[in-house]
Amino acid sequence: MASPSPTLTKIISHPFFFFLFFFSCSTILSYAIRTSSSPSSSINSNDLHHLSRAERLIRSLNLFPTKPVNIIGGGGSGDDDVFVPGKIVEKNFSFLSLSNSDHPSIHDLGHHAGYYSLVHTKAARMFYFFFESRNNKDDPVVIWLTGGPGCSSELALFYENGPFTITRNYLSLLWNDYGWDKASNILFVDQPTGTGFSYSSDDSDIRHDENGVSNDLYDFLQAFFKEHSEFVNNDFYITGESYAGHYIPAFASRVHQGNKNQEGIHINLKYYDIRKKCYGEMCYDFSDMERFLREGKVREALGVGKLEFVSCSRRVYDAMNGDWMKNLEVDIPNLLEDGIRLLVYAGEKDLICNWLGNSRWVHAMKWSGQEQFRASPTIQFVVNGSHAGSLKSYGPLAFLKVNEAGHMVPMDQPEAALEMITRWMKGILTVTTQTHYASHN
Structure with a gap:
């Protein structure tokens, strides 16, 4: 094309x-949130307290849908x-x-x-x-x-x-x-x-x-x-x-x-x-x-x-x-x-839901490969010669912590996210990562 x-x-x-x-x-x-009546203004803690949980989520994204x-x-x-x-x-x-x-x-x-x-x-x-x-x-x-x-x-x-x-x-x-x-x-x-x-x-x-x-x-x-x-x-x-x-x-x-x-x-x-x-x-x-x-x-x-x-x-x-x-x-x-196959990933700087909590439930999940997964080594995820994350895997299960990323990984680390999904879909995420890790250490 x-x-x-x-x-x-x-x-x-x-x-x-x-x-x-x-x-x-x-x-x-x-933090400051724009309101629909005044785009440059911020909402104070009292105003925020009176918003519903859903409204706080929406305002935090700086979104103002005209209907619910x-x-x-x-x-x-x-x-x-x-x-x-x-x-x-x-x-x-x-x-x-x-x-x-x-x-x-x-x-x-x-x-x-x-x-x-x-x-x-x-x-x-x-x-x-x-x-x-x-x-x-x-x-x-x-x-x-x-x-x-x-x-x-x-x-x-x-x-x-x-x-x-x-x-x-x-x-x-x-x-x-x-x-x-x-x-x-x-x-x-x-x-x-x-x-x-x-x-x-x-x-x-x-x-x-x-x-x-x-x-x-x-x-x-x-x-x-x-x-x-x-x-x-x-x-x-x-x-x-x-x-x-x-x-x-x-x-x-x-x-x-x-x-x-x-x-x-x-x-x-x-x-x-x-x-x-x-x-x-x-x-x-x-x-x-x-x-x-x-x-x-x-x-x-x-x-x-x-x-x-x-x-x-x-x-x-x-x-x-x-x-x-x-x-x-x-x-x-x-x-x-x-x-x-299942890949679970999280940004290392996600303060909303931290990567450690995600890692713990993946390790605690009971399945036939649980012990092998828990015993497997953590290796580097390397993208374009740089250490972009840490990967652990066994069989169909993999967990990846992405460096320098927050809650929205494809936005925070777009190159690493694209490389991650490309390798994963090709079935070479762990193979490529281990090869790159060996060549850079």
């Missing part, structure tokens, strides 16, 4: 139709008001500038946005982005799930590991040199229902537990691979961060169950996890993303009509309240015993 223009400012479109233990995590509350959830009265995205369960409506789109004649065509670029009408709902539609690999269509298919619960995966798309990054204040896009689409065909999904551009016209479609979440994702995946049958034989990895430490093991177990029961299309699950469940404020600023996704040309390109973008949903966050204390680690040993 031809190399695209480095600056992406103009928008054109063409219609087409994985686990969590509870940890007590330190919380940092002393995408439950609409009618009209939706404007594409099709008739709800047909199981239907996918998708379009090819491009954020590329037309000023460079050498950039790929919309079809060759392989960027898609669409809606899937969830089967086990009354009227819910799940919004997603799909970016074909810049390298090779035979690369693995990866799905990314942002946490919250209730935050849009566009946070990762534009600030962590998507194809683009947003230039500060100018709302133009640049190619991300460390985007995971350089090593995979990647999906970003707005879920649970009511998050991002995903919506419903029926309040009962809001999800409250991992059973509903994992079934919705599994149904979407079946429809996606039916729509994109050329990717069915590719390896498949589940990724995410923060509260996705709940979503991922439940979703992986659902896919594994579906494969064993021969339900629909067999999915080549390889499993991959970024397990960093959070409780407190994170001091990131994602406000440019909200502004960008409100631009008329952007909305037109994505086919979302007049639908509001709910960056993080207070309603979805509160609806999942009963799910917070559930231990989803119990699902993992069965996956490991069946050879489903």
Whole structure:
């Protein structure tokens, strides 16, 4: 595929139709937060105290969604008001500038946005982005799930590991040199229902537990691979961060169950996890993303009509309240015993959920390889000649501490994150790391 223009400012479109233990995590509350009424002002501790837990999370990201959830009265995205369960409506789109004649065509670029009408709902539609690999269509298919619960995966798309990054204040896009689409065909999904551009016209479609979440994702995946049958034989990895430490093991177990029961299309699950469940404020600023996704040309390109973008949903966050204390680690040993590979990673400077707590639960998890994993050596993770982290592994299980990274590793250490997932998907993470370690010591 031809190399695209480095600056992406103009928008054109063409219609087409994985686990969590509870940890007590330190919380940092002393920082300035912009308020919707005064962008330059800060919120004092008394104001912060009166906000709900969900509102504190959203304000800490410098996000100001105009509504608590995408439950609409009618009209939706404007594409099709008739709800047909199981239907996918998708379009090819491009954020590329037309000023460079050498950039790929919309079809060759392989960027898609669409809606899937969830089967086990009354009227819910799940919004997603799909970016074909810049390298090779035979690369693995990866799905990314942002946490919250209730935050849009566009946070990762534009600030962590998507194809683009947003230039500060100018709302133009640049190619991300460390985007995971350089090593995979990647999906970003707005879920649970009511998050991002995903919506419903029926309040009962809001999800409250991992059973509903994992079934919705599994149904979407079946429809996606039916729509994109050329990717069915590719390896498949589940990724995410923060509260996705709940979503991922439940979703992986659902896919594994579906494969064993021969339900629909067999999915080549390889499993991959970024397990960093959070409780407190994170001091990131994602406000440019909200502004960008409100631009008329952007909305037109994505086919979302007049639908509001709910960056993080207070309603979805509160609806999942009963799910917070559930231990989803119990699902993992069965996956490991069946050879489903698992990578757990954490930033060494994540004050929200420190790497040591994550390491301890991985070491304490009971499975047939537990003693061998605990006895295995910790080796260096080397990227481009530099010590980028510490890795421990045995069989299908690996744990990586990433140096100089906080809560959002792909944002803090993008080169290390891309190298990590690339080696992991190729099955050479531990081999390459040990080789590099030996050559540099």
